[in-house]
Structure formats: structure tokens, C-alpha cells
Amino acid sequence: MALLDLKRQTILQTANNNTTLTQRPRRLRTSPALRAMVRETELNARDFIYPLFVRHGEGRTEILSMPGIFQLSVDEAVREAESAFRLGIPAVLLFGIPAEKDPIGLENFSYDGIVQQAVRAIKREVPELVVITDVCLCEYTDHGHCGILNTGEHYHHELPEGYVLNDETLEILGRVALSHAEAGADVIAPSGMMDGMVASIRNVLDINGYENLPILSYSVKYASALYGPFREAAQGAPKFGDRKSHQMDPGNVGEALREVAIDVDEGADMLMVKPALHYLDVISKVKDVHPELPLVAYNVSGEYAMVKAAAQNGWLDEQKVTLETLTSIKRAGADMIITYHAIEAAHWLST
Numbered sequence: 146m147a148l149l150d151l152k153r154q155t156i157l158q159t160a161n162n163n164t165t166l167t168q169r170p171r172r173l174r175t176s177p178a179l180r181a182m183v184r185e186t187e188l189n190a191r192d193f194i195y196p197l198f199v200r201h202g203e204g205r206t207e208i209l210s211m212p213g214i215f216q217l218s219v220d221e222a223v224r225e226a227e228s229a230f231r232l233g234i235p236a237v238l239l240f241g242i243p244a245e246k247d248p249i250g251l252e253n254f255s256y257d258g259i260v261q262q263a264v265r266a267i268k269r270e271v272p273e274l275v276v277i278t279d280v281c282l283c284e285y286t287d288h289g290h291c292g293i294l295n296t297g298e299h300y301h302h303e304l305p306e307g308y309v310l311n312d313e314t315l316e317i318l319g320r321v322a323l324s325h326a327e328a329g330a331d332v333i334a335p336s337g338m339m340d341g342m343v344a345s346i347r348n349v350l351d352i353n354g355y356e357n358l359p360i361l362s363y364s365v366k367y368a369s370a371l372y373g374p375f376r377e378a379a380q381g382a383p384k385f386g387d388r389k390s391h392q393m394d395p396g397n398v399g400e401a402l403r404e405v406a407i408d409v410d411e412g413a414d415m416l417m418v419k420p421a422l423h424y425l426d427v428i429s430k431v432k433d434v435h436p437e438l439p440l441v442a443y444n445v446s447g448e449y450a451m452v453k454a455a456a457q458n459g460w461l462d463e464q465k466v467t468l469e470t471l472t473s474i475k476r477a478g479a480d481m482i483i484t485y486h487a488i489e490a491a492h493w494l495s496t
């Protein structure tokens with residue numbers, strides 16, 4: 146009888162074993178060490194590019210809608226750049242707020258422009274840090290648009306009044322890029338979504354002896370509502386109208402691949418998708434089509450402000466949400482992330 150029981154038990158165990166799951170993904174999640182060992186995407190301070198807003202005058206002024214981010218004098222910008230470099234962040238991206246604005250934005254390509262001053266100062270004090278300069282017109286023009294407008298002496302009758310003129314704007318972009326190159330910038334980053342901007346800047350740089358200076362193109366930049374806080378920071382909001390005649394419609398992804406293909410053709414060295422979090426599918430597709438080119442994603446001011454506001458209300462854990470967000474952007478295919486959280490994230494990752 147006892148023998149029969151034992152036999153039945155053995156049969157039962159075998160039956161249980163037969164129903165045992167062969168696939169148990171949780172096995173690799175049982176300890177922090179195992180989880181770390183099989184992690185596919187890991188953030189590092191080397192992934193970040195830190196944007197800086199530089200202005201004339203002294204000291205620093207906090208931007209209300211972007212807590213922890215400041216408009217900086219040149220010496221303060223150098224201090225921020227040093228902090229970033231010490232934390233292992235390889236690059237900063239400079240935006241300038243000029244002393245005066247006018248219809249074409251003269252300070253944008255002047256030797257003593259605020260960005261040109263900041264580039265020289267940062268390269269002098271932190272020579273190993275990569276200095277990327279944004280090239281557009283919107284922070285410098287009195288109308289706040291990204292190019293020369295269709296009005297007055299430039300009037301084209303076939304185009305609407307106030308339309309951003311493409312080819313006239315390219316000429317200014319070339320001058321701006323050259324002045325940044327002469328100041329010592331390491332990478333030129335045109336952001337205005339003008340047709341032909343990469344080719345035209347490449348040409349100006351090449352004929353002036355800067356054929357080794359790379360271009361990071363804002364290839365895919367959407368007409369997003371998430372740029373609001375940035376416009377306060379850079380004081381570059383358009384005085385009328387919007388940017389929908391050059392920035393992309395948020396519903397389009399095929400067009401993103403077209404923009405990228407054109408930039409690659411024109412000689413862009415690095416590509417960008419902006420904004421990041423709402424456009425992870427676009428990041429992923431661009432990376433699939435052009436795995437050979439470094440891809441940058443811009444985690445924009447609105448994405449930053451939403452996390453900050455929720456964290457200040459105690460609604461979200463800022464550190465966890467930020468690191469999860471940045472990891473997602475990298476997992477989607479971004480090789481580098483421009484983020485206002487760069488300094489904080491680098492701190493969190495080092496502790």
C-alpha cells in the first residue's frame with residue numbers, strides 16, 4: 146500500500162514537472178545584480194548635451210517656467226560649462242540673448258555677439274568640452290521669427306505677407322555659422338528648418354577653411370506646443386503668427402524621413418529629432434533608416450517644465466521620472482540627449 150502511495154506521488158511530481166513553465170522571464174529579475182547584468186539600455190552622463198542660455202551683463206537670472214535653469218552672463222556660462230564637464234557631460238549647446246533686436250538680427254553674426262563671446266570664453270577655460278552652437282534667427286530678430294520676413298524691400302508678391310523667406314534666410318544662416326566657427330565652436334547646429342540649410346552652411350564653412358567642422362542638423366523639428374518655456378528663456382517668441390510654415394506637423398512621420406534623407410544628402414554629420422518624448426516613434430524610425438549617423442534627441446523645455454511642476458507639487462518622484470524618461474529616449478534610438486536635466490541626471494547617476 147505504502148509502495149503504491151509512493152509510486153502515485155512520483156507520478157504526480159512528474160506530472161507537475163511537465164506543467165512547469167519553461168519560459169520564466171522573471172528569473173532574470175530576481176536580484177538587483179541580475180537585473181543590472183541584463184539591462185539593455187543604460188544611461189550615462191556621456192549621453193547628455195547641456196543647453197545654456199547666455200546673455201549680456203552680470204550674474205544669472207532663473208527662468209520662471211524652468212526651475213534650476215538660468216539666463217547666464219558669459220562668466221556664469223563658463224562656470225556652468227565647468228560643472229557639466231566635471232560631471233562627465235561631453236557637450237554644451239549655446240543659445241544667445243542679444244543686447245538689441247532688429248529685423249535681420251545683426252548681433253547674430255557679429256564678432257562681439259553674445260554667443261561668439263561665450264564660445265571663446267568656454268573654449269579658453271574648458272577646452273576639452275564640446276561647444277555646439279544653435280544657428281537660427283528667432284532669438285535675434287525683433288519679430289521673433291526664424292528668418293527674413295516677406296515684407297518691405299524683400300517683398301515677394303507670390304508669397305503671403307510675413308512669410309519666412311527661405312533663400313534670403315540661408316544667406317544669414319551662413320554668416321552666423323561662419324562667425325561661430327571663427328569664435329571656435331566645435332559643432333554648428335542649424336535649427337530653423339529652412340530648406341537647404343545644411344548644404345548652404347556646409348558650403349560657407351568649406352570655402353572658408355572649416356571643412357572639418359561638423360554640422361548637427363535639427364533635421365526633424367516639429368511645430369510643437371512644448372517649446373513655451375524655452376521661448377521665455379531665450380526671449381524668442383514670435384510677435385505674431387506661428388512657425389508652421391517651416392516646422393513640421395506633429396502628425397507626420399513619412400515627412401520626417403524625407404527631411405532626414407535631404408540632410409544626409411546635404412552632408413549633415415549628426416541628425417536630430419525635436420521634441421523627444423512625444424516623438425519616440427520618430428526617433429526609432431530615423432535610427433532604423435540611418436544607423437550610420439549619430440542621432441540626437443532634444444528633451445525640450447516643456448518636457449522639463451512638466452516634470453518640475455509635478456515634482457514641486459509632490460505628484461511625481463523627479464529623479465525616477467527623469468531617469469526613466471531619458472532611458473526611454475535612449476532606448477528609442479537616440480545616441481545623445483539634449484536635456485535641461487543633464488546636470489541633475491549626471492549627479493543622480495554618479496551616486
Ligand SMILES: [Zn+2]
Pocket residue numbers: 281282283284290291336337
Ligand atoms: Zn528659430
